[in-house]
Amino acid sequence: MNHDLKIWPTYYQAIIDEIKKFEIRKNDRCFSVGDILILHEYDSAKKLYTGRCCYVRVDYVLSDFLALEKNYVAMSITLIN
Template sequence: MVTHKIKILPEYFKAVAEGRKTFEIRNNDRNYREGDTVVLQEWDGQYTGFQITKQIGFVTDFEQKPGYVVFGLV
């Protein structure tokens, strides 16, 4: 299992924090896998200091642009 630290814009960070956003669509440049951990770090042009840690529960590239994946956050 791998831990990925990734930037997330404030509006999406808030939605994840409130439990309304349970997925991410990302370029799969990090080879995201089920069971990996993602540390979502709020970014508004610089890091705000807020972060949320989630686990990847499911990954798919169905209907995505080439090289992109959707993964579920649990």
């Protein structure tokens, strides 16, 4: 399944640079291994999309972990070139 999501520029660039290999999100979409996240860079100060986006694949989903807030997941992701 594909999911269109907003992402702030700092986090977007870290994914593009392949430094950030995880994403933490509210699990309001039932994220699963194999899902594709379409991350649209969003400037919250200007309240607009920058026009840049990237695709990442969900490789692992961690849920119901004590350190995570209820209904949140940590996902291991891989940038798709």
